[in-house]
């Protein structure tokens with residue numbers, strides 16, 4: 476049986492460490508990092524995430540600015556808010572919750588965020604800095620959290636075969652770039668990939684980020700592999716409630732892998748912890764202060 480990677484506990488430790496560093500900044504440098512989260516519309520799942528983000532931001536001793544706009548908000552209005560947040564010296568990080576309503580072009584909004592405040596790491600400048608590997612950009616939170624779990628479990632990743640299933644700009648592509656930076660041999664698979672089960676079986680590290688519940692089966696996994704399940708799928712139950720489930724068939728995979736992240740309690744909590752980490756990093760860089768240890 477695989478060891479189950481406790482992302483919830485790891486994230487709690489990371490948040491506690493961030494909280495101690497924030498307290499030092501407040502005491503020694505006289506400023507408090509601030510994170511602005513913008514939510515357009517009333518998607519219930521998005522509301523839960525935004526609420527969790529705000530609560531954990533406050534717990535870490537940072538300032539949380541929440542902006543809720545109606546679902547019918549026009550693009551120029553949202554753009555104007557982003558520009559105000561860019562210009563606000565109390566705001567160190569800006570996150571515009573995705574997905575956005577259909578009348579808004581997400582690329583236009585993401586490109587308008589000041590790259591120095593882009594704590595999601597979605598701005599093309601930050602994506603480019605990650606790809607070229609020579610900059611100090613901000614790294615997308617979900618892949619960063621997944622990498623922290625991998626480094627904690629496996630130490631040196633050099634030379635390992637990594638297969639990333641999913642090619643989104645939010646998870647798949649930045650995950651592949653991070654693993655490449657760790658000297659893994661990286662393959663990015665997607666919906667058009669042929670012989671996907673065989674390819675997955677070559678992976679020492681398998682990252683599933685496709686958004687299809689239970690798609691990765693136990694016999695797709697190399698015995699002893701490390702499996703990172705990024706999927707957050709809400710499945711309706713017969714009684715009307717919902718259950719969260721990943722992209723990996725956990726019951727099967729846990730009998731084959733050496734290490735595996737559960738859903739919930741795996742990568743999800745790391746995403747928010749890394750958002751706070753990026754906010755702390757952005758605050759120190761913007762204000763010309765060294766990041767405390």
Ligand SMILES: Nc1nc(=O)c2c([nH]1)NC[C@@H]1CN(c3ccc(C(=O)N[C@@H](CCC(=O)O)C(=O)O)cc3)C=[N+]21
Nearest residue numbers: 524570571572573574595707739740741743744746747
């Ligand atoms: N601009 C932007 N940045 C994001 O980072 C972003 C976004 N938009 N839109 C939505 C997705 C989703 N997301 C999650 C964050 C935390 C959990 C999380 O904490 N999950 C818990 C369970 C939470 C629950 O019970 O619903 C877990 O997996 O254990 C999940 C998903 C961030 N997202």
Ligand SMILES: [Mg+2]
Nearest residue numbers: 641643646684
């Ligand atoms: Mg994805």
